[in-house]
Amino acid sequence: MVVDLDTCTGCEACVVACHAENNIPTAGPDEAARGRAMHWLRVERYWEGEFPNARLKFRPVLCQQCDAAPCESVCPTYASHHTDEGLNAQVYNRCIGTRYCANACPYNVRFFNFYNPTWDKPLHLQFNPDVSVREVGVMEKCTFCVQRIKAAEVTAESEKREIKDGELKPACAQTCPASAIVFGDLNDPESKVSQLWSSGRGEKLLEEVGAQPKIVYLKRQAMA
Amino acid sequence: MSEYADTLTADLLRPILQTSWRFWTLAFLLACVVALGVGAFAYQVDRGIGVWGLNNPVFWAFDITNFVFWIGISHAGTLISAILRLVNAEWRRPVTRCAEVITVFALMIGAMFPIVHLGRPWLFFWLTPYPSERLIWPNFRSPLVWDFFAISTYLTGSSLFLYLPTIPDFALVRDKTTGVRRRVYSILALGWTGTTKQWHRLESAMQIMAIAIVPVAVSVHTIVSFDFSMAPVPTWHSTIFGPYFVAGAIFSGIAALIIAMAGLRKFLHLEKYLHPVHFENLGKLLLMMSLLWGYFVFAERLTTWYGNEGSEMTVFWQTQRLSYAPLFWTMVTVNFIVPVFILSFKRLRTIAGCVTASFGVVVGMWLERFLIIVPAISHKYLAYSWGHYRPRTPEILLLIATFGAMVMFYVLFSKIVPIISIWEMKIGQHPQLAHEPRSADEKATMWRTEP
Numbered sequence: 001m002v003v004d005l006d007t008c009t010g011c012e013a014c015v016v017a018c019h020a021e022n023n024i025p026t027a028g029p030d031e032a033a034r035g036r037a038m039h040w041l042r043v044e045r046y047w048e049g050e051f052p053n054a055r056l057k058f059r060p061v062l063c064q065q066c067d068a069a070p071c072e073s074v075c076p077t078y079a080s081h082h083t084d085e086g087l088n089a090q091v092y093n094r095c096i097g098t099r100y101c102a103n104a105c106p107y108n109v110r111f112f113n114f115y116n117p118t119w120d121k122p123l124h125l126q127f128n129p130d131v132s133v134r135e136v137g138v139m140e141k142c143t144f145c146v147q148r149i150k151a152a153e154v155t156a157e158s159e160k161r162e163i164k165d166g167e168l169k170p171a172c173a174q175t176c177p178a179s180a181i182v183f184g185d186l187n188d189p190e191s192k193v194s195q196l197w198s199s200g201r202g203e204k205l206l207e208e209v210g211a212q213p214k215i216v217y218l219k220r221q222a223m224a
Numbered sequence: 225m226s227e228y229a230d231t232l233t234a235d236l237l238r239p240i241l242q243t244s245w246r247f248w249t250l251a252f253l254l255a256c257v258v259a260l261g262v263g264a265f266a267y268q269v270d271r272g273i274g275v276w277g278l279n280n281p282v283f284w285a286f287d288i289t290n291f292v293f294w295i296g297i298s299h300a301g302t303l304i305s306a307i308l309r310l311v312n313a314e315w316r317r318p319v320t321r322c323a324e325v326i327t328v329f330a331l332m333i334g335a336m337f338p339i340v341h342l343g344r345p346w347l348f349f350w351l352t353p354y355p356s357e358r359l360i361w362p363n364f365r366s367p368l369v370w371d372f373f374a375i376s377t378y379l380t381g382s383s384l385f386l387y388l389p390t391i392p393d394f395a396l397v398r399d400k401t402t403g404v405r406r407r408v409y410s411i412l413a414l415g416w417t418g419t420t421k422q423w424h425r426l427e428s429a430m431q432i433m434a435i436a437i438v439p440v441a442v443s444v445h446t447i448v449s450f451d452f453s454m455a456p457v458p459t460w461h462s463t464i465f466g467p468y469f470v471a472g473a474i475f476s477g478i479a480a481l482i483i484a485m486a487g488l489r490k491f492l493h494l495e496k497y498l499h500p501v502h503f504e505n506l507g508k509l510l511l512m513m514s515l516l517w518g519y520f521v522f523a524e525r526l527t528t529w530y531g532n533e534g535s536e537m538t539v540f541w542q543t544q545r546l547s548y549a550p551l552f553w554t555m556v557t558v559n560f561i562v563p564v565f566i567l568s569f570k571r572l573r574t575i576a577g578c579v580t581a582s583f584g585v586v587v588g589m590w591l592e593r594f595l596i597i598v599p600a601i602s603h604k605y606l607a608y609s610w611g612h613y614r615p616r617t618p619e620i621l622l623l624i625a626t627f628g629a630m631v632m633f634y635v636l637f638s639k640i641v642p643i644i645s646i647w648e649m650k651i652g653q654h655p656q657l658a659h660e661p662r663s664a665d666e667k668a669t670m671w672r673t674e675p
Binding site (some may be wrong): 031034036037038042044045046061070073074075076077094096097098099100102103104106107108111112113114115116118136137138139164193205206209210211 | 271272273274277278279280281282283284338341342343344345347348350351362363365366367368369372374451454455456464604605606607608609611612664
């Protein structure tokens with residue numbers, strides 16, 4: 001995945017889309033004030049400089065699907081593990097809630113179900129049937145919309161072809177009005193994501209920690 | 225000799241053979257405190273971990289602090305008693321058993337927290353390598369699984385280490401009691417009759433355990449420290465954590481031992497057996513560990529500060545000057561400044577002085593564990609996701625209940641088992657043999673001097 005910080009407007013449509021797609025509970029104001037808001041994808045907002053010369057920076061942060069993920073090695077039950085496709089999977093049924101993965105994650109993108117999930121009405125009427133709801137006591141996080149990946153794989157296989165570039169998008173990328181989020185196959189040198197990845201503007205978040213994240217952020221250039 | 229042995233036996237068996245209403249009141253009050261903790265846990269299981277003050281990103285706080293703290297306290301007994309036995313320090317005799325008991329109970333309390341803190345505690349057995357029908361094993365790369373093995377080894381080892389030297393005393397109680405008690409104690413005594421052969425076996429078993437338990441104890445707290453040092457979290461990911469945790473554990477363990485001994489001395493009237501010199505010796509040990517602890521904190525802080533790495537410095541200033549500074553400087557005061565001051569002067573190294581210093585150390589070491597865990601995860605890397613932590617009632621109740629449980633177990637144990645090893649005291653009092661290792665033959669004779 002590539003995220004273009006230059007075109008990101010910080011509108012947070014991706015956050016809403018992620019909530020809707022993945023049946024993420026709404027914490028409510030009291031719990032959010034306790035620091036228990038749950039957003040698999042959040043748009044971090046940083047100010048640079050002092051008013052009136054202040055500059056606002058947005059950075060959408062989600063699970064970086066690390067290749068050397070610290071969350072995976074510390075999980076005692078393999079609830080957090082690496083799939084053959086290179087995804088960081090979280091098996092909710094296997095999670096016993098040690099929360100060690102969340103402490104080990106440098107990006108703080110793993111979330112804990114402090115209570116059984118609740119939704120503000122009428123959100124309880126719009127669950128996505130392809131995504132399981134998580135019970136109290138388990139960790140959850142961005143899956144790169146694994147249900148969409150699986151669906152695209154099944155479709156492509158039934159039509160005896162490869163998945164086309166751009167055919168498959170996670171909810172955040174699909175929703176982004178500025179097309180700042182691009183998802184695709186890095187192994188395909190022709191794909192849009194590969195070209196952006198190697199454009200020279202790319203940087204990885206907290207690369208020095210050594211988790212080998214799989215999301216590249218394109219550096220901001222415009223001074224707007 | 226025989227007269228002395230009589231008073232000794234009578235004094236040390238009195239708590240077992242006589243029970244006053246004061247004991248029952250105390251036991252009831254302590255059970256109430258423990259019940260509060262059990263209630264808090266039941267409430268948490270019913271509602272979810274949300275009843276605690278944890279949040280994103282502070283996923284561990286009181287729970288893991290209690291875990292590390294109590295495992296630390298458990299280093300009092302076994303380690304101290306094993307070392308004192310190995311060097312054959314004479315003054316150890318009345319001290320060893322009350323130290324070994326601390327180990328077993330503190331371990332039991334500490335080892336509960338990895339289960340209590342789970343989001344779904346009813347599935348704790350997934351941490352163990354049990355033969356599951358789906359052939360799923362625990363993840364052996366996870367330090368939490370290492371913890372499981374380390375703690376279960378230590379608990380088994382220290383229980384044996386406590387049990388072995390108790391066998392002759394169980395036999396003594398068996399011979400002094402009647403009825404149900406006699407039957408229970410004769411099971412516990414494992415058919416001990418005090419033959420030369422039995423003394424031989426007991427001696428070699430204790431020797432083996434004393435040698436084996438030292439590396440186990442050191443490794444246990446090193447592995448507990450790995451829970452932190454293996455994770456890429458600023459100030460956790462440090463090579464000093466192994467020895468730092470072990471030193472802290474022994475430090476807090478000695479403090480707990482001093483407090484326990486002072487309590488026993490006062491409430492069981494053991495002034496004749498627990499002398500000021502025992503407190504003075506342990507006070508000296510505590511002083512040495514306080515200096516060692518101060519050195520470790522200094523080394524850890526200095527290397528972080530000198531390295532000046534951005535994310536580490538964020539956590540560093542949080543503890544040094546910002547939100548956690550009051551706790552940090554309290555810790556330095558009660559763990560280092562006060563104990564070093566009190567224990568450096570012979571005039572202050574009295575029982576009261578040692579106990580005062582020890583209470584400070586227990587509080588300080590709890591704070592130390594807390595300050596290692598919480599500031600680091602609440603100020604980890606991306607500033608946008610920083611958070612703060614404030615405990616809520618259920619976790620405070622749990623903390624109080626752990627202390628209640630420790631005292632309760634201790635009080636009940638001293639009702640059932642002679643808290644000072646009677647046979648070891650007798651051997652220590654033998655005029656000719658007091659200062660040299662004794663053969664099993666001689667031990668057998670001495671034990672038999674008691675009718």
